[in-house]
Amino acid sequence: MERMPLGISRLDRTIGGGVPAGSVILLAGESGAGAREFCYTSTVMNGLAIARDELFDLHYGTLEEGAVLPEQIHYVSFTDERDAVASEMAVVMDDDFVETGMDEVAFSELAREYFEATPVPREWYDDGPTDLQSLGSHTSRDDVVEAFAAYLTDNAAGNLVVVDSITDLVAVADDHLEWADLTVMLKGLARASHRWSGVILLLVNADVLEETQLGQLKEAADGTFRFGWQTGGAERARTLVVEQLRGVLSRLEDENVVQFETEIHDSGFDISNVRKIR
Numbered sequence: 001m002e003r004m005p006l007g008i009s010r011l012d013r014t015i016g017g018g019v020p021a022g023s024v025i026l027l028a029g030e031s032g033a034g035a036r037e038f039c040y041t042s043t044v045m046n047g048l049a050i051a052r053d054e055l056f057d058l059h060y061g062t063l064e065e066g067a068v069l070p071e072q073i074h075y076v077s078f079t080d081e082r083d084a085v086a087s088e089m090a091v092v093m094d095d096d097f098v099e100t101g102m103d104e105v106a107f108s109e110l111a112r113e114y115f116e117a118t119p120v121p122r123e124w125y126d127d128g129p130t131d132l133q134s135l136g137s138h139t140s141r142d143d144v145v146e147a148f149a150a151y152l153t154d155n156a157a158g159n160l161v162v163v164d165s166i167t168d169l170v171a172v173a174d175d176h177l178e179w180a181d182l183t184v185m186l187k188g189l190a191r192a193s194h195r196w197s198g199v200i201l202l203l204v205n206a207d208v209l210e211e212t213q214l215g216q217l218k219e220a221a222d223g224t225f226r227f228g229w230q231t232g233g234a235e236r237a238r239t240l241v242v243e244q245l246r247g248v249l250s251r252l253e254d255e256n257v258v259q260f261e262t263e264i265h266d267s268g269f270d271i272s273n274v275r276k277i278r
Contacts, residue, residue: 001247003067004160004199007045008038009060010271011240011260017064019223020247022194024186026166026217028206029227034238034262034269036164038227039203040089041268043162044101046073051104059097059267070160070198073105076151078114078144078168082107085164094266108151113144114168145169145185152189157196165203166217179213186220193222222246227262238262240271 003018029035049056111125223245240260261273
């Protein structure tokens with residue numbers, strides 16, 4: 001089974017080189033627990049592999065046998081501009097590291113479709129020309145879902161697509177769409193992704209979801225990485241649990257791996273320790 005590296009070297013090595021190509025992975029986390037930093041690191045590191053392979057080798061190491069890099073890296077945001085995301089990445093990782101890696105990343109901003117039918121002033125999110133015809137051209141928040149689906153159809157095959165974040169679509173579903181429509185769309189995405197043979201990472205803030213909603217999103221995805229905080233004495237540690245992942249979870253269970261302790265440093269998100277059942 002062909003695998004695509006996530007860009008977090010210790011995790012990739014533990015799970016056999018990466019996740020199976022054709023997977024939709026839900027990255028669900030508590031605020032500040034590392035899910036967003038995971039997205040940033042995966043994006044930049046895979047971009048670095050294309051832009052500067054010697055720098056990639058220095059920070060990541062050698063790819064595992066059977067692991068294949070994505071042909072392209074795409075980053076989709078519903079509310080933020082490229083510069084804003086890159087600046088936030090640079091807070092987490094080394095500036096030069098981010099700049100070099102992001103040179104190879106195609107950034108798609110869907111703010112126009114997302115904010116079009118809201119009270120948000122158009123000049124806050126759209127720098128393009130404004131006229132009466134264009135102001136009346138979009139009247140439904142459904143347009144953002146259609147634009148998102150069209151982008152994936154055109155760009156997901158063989159590629160890594162990072163979506164920041166599904167939390168924004170959850171807000172749309174609460175106000176303008178049926179929740180069931182969103183979960184069905186994600187199930188359809190998982191079906192299509194198997195044919196596309198790429199990897200799609202869906203970031204979601206678990207704090208804003210009810211348990212039943214999170215469960216429905218997990219059911220629609222091929223895998224779920226759960227990011228959280230664990231307190232021991234006076235210290236708090238970020239943790240990662242692979243709750244489900246086809247072709248990988250059985251490997252972790254065989255090795256009795258139950259949880260990863262994580263850290264964030266100049267090279268981004270990383271695994272600092274593996275907790276096993278003794």
